[in-house]
Amino acid sequence: MTPSLSTPNTSAWQLEPIEVDVAVLGAGQAGLAVAYYLRRAGLRAWTGYVLLDANPGPGGAWAHVWPSLRLFSPAEYSSLPGWPMPAPTGRGFPPAAHVVDYLTRYEDRYELPVHHEVRVTGVSRLDDDGDGRLLVQTTAGVWAARVVVSATGTWGRPFVPFYPGIDSFAGCQLHSAQYAGPQEFVGQRVVVVGGGNTGAQVLAELSEAARTTWVTARPPTFLPDDVDGRALFMAATARRQALDAGRPDPGGVASLGDVVMVPPVREARERGVLVARPMFSRLTRTGVEWSDCTAEEADVVLWCTGFRPDLAHLAPLGLRGAAGRIPTTGTRALAEPRLYLVGYGDWTGPGSATLIGVGRTARETVADLTARLEALPSAPRRLRQRPARSAEGVRHEGGLTSPR
Known part of the structure; x- marks a missing residue:
């Protein structure tokens, strides 16, 4: 007992x-x-x-x-x-x-x-x-x-990077750890920040309920459609075996890509929403702005930026x-x-x-x-x-x- x-x-x-x-x-x-x-x-x-x-x-x-x-x-x-x-x-x-x-x-x-x-x-x-x-x-x-x-x-310990103006944005900011589904964002303008699997999956779901903009620090790389966790496990295992044997680092999972093409992400690709913009340079009171002075208004900034x-x-x-x-x-x-x-x-x-x-x-x-x-x-x-x-x-x- x-x-x-x-x-x-x-x-x-x-x-x-x-x-x-x-x-x-x-x-x-x-x-x-x-x-x-x-x-x-x-x-x-x-x-x-x-x-x-x-x-x-x-x-x-x-x-x-x-x-x-x-x-x-x-x-x-x-x-x-x-x-x-x-x-x-x-x-x-x-x-x-x-x-x-x-x-x-x-x-x-x-x-x-x-x-x-x-x-x-x-x-x-x-x-x-x-x-x-x-x-x-x-x-x-x-x-x-x-x-x-x-x-x-x-x-x-969710991580949110600092960007100029982060404290001035008048809308809602939340981390993916606080995300509970698309129902509370219906009809809103949402900027999804982060190019990994979380960002892609959240974007795929949210894009059917809200107007979304996807921004990433670097262009996302998508794995082939037939690659799933089995291949990722094999890549991680091969990397460990190489390192244990003193051979050069083959790169492991990171060498394959950033985003696994699970069914919702593939569907989002077919709808044309898997298009990432470069990272904005600052937040404004009403949204985000890039270094070329282009801007996007937003109600929500959703940080899918890891832990x-x-x-x-x-x-x-x-x-x-x-x-x-x-x-x-x-x-x-x-x-x-x-x-x-x-x-x-x-x-x-x-x-x-x-x-x-x-x-x-x-x-x-x-x-x-x-x-x-x-x-x-x-x-x-x-x-x-x-x-x-x-x-x-x-x-x-x-x-x-x-x-x-």
């Missing part, structure tokens, strides 16, 4: 910390993949490892995206380790709601120890002992962990490098070997921000951190107690599938 948690009335730092071997921060796709391998390694739920997640329920960022968003790949190419994603009802690639259902069932299938509605507010060192514990302060108390895995993703790693909780550790990232070797922080970062993109593992790509990174992370735990003077004995194999289990991607 899940241990009960109550939000303290006093400062969390005044409470007796809950000791755990591994604290995983975030229970989206990256956190669940790490938890799967922690379970396989023999750590006990709740006392050996725990997941602390700010969301009210399962699904991670997928629970917040706009309803019509679909994956670029069929279900079999969108699975976490251990259990293949079931195919959705009907034709087409899985919608966001199907992904949320899969992650919900995945969490339940493996009885993963997730505390939802627990926001991590800070991670700090207990003392100067490099083999000691890290303190994880949350809205529901404090955990003292031998190892911390940060898997908070990027959804909590940044959500790492504010790690600030007390003082690990950020000159480029704003935490230097790592693999997924382990160079200056704090008790900290791992999983699922933030190629920075912490090629393809690690994707459902199918995060599995390998999670497996390697758990192998590294369990070796560290076993080397400690007071190593957890449960690491040597591997889960028993069930006759009902089946092999999938190197893992034993746990029966429900």
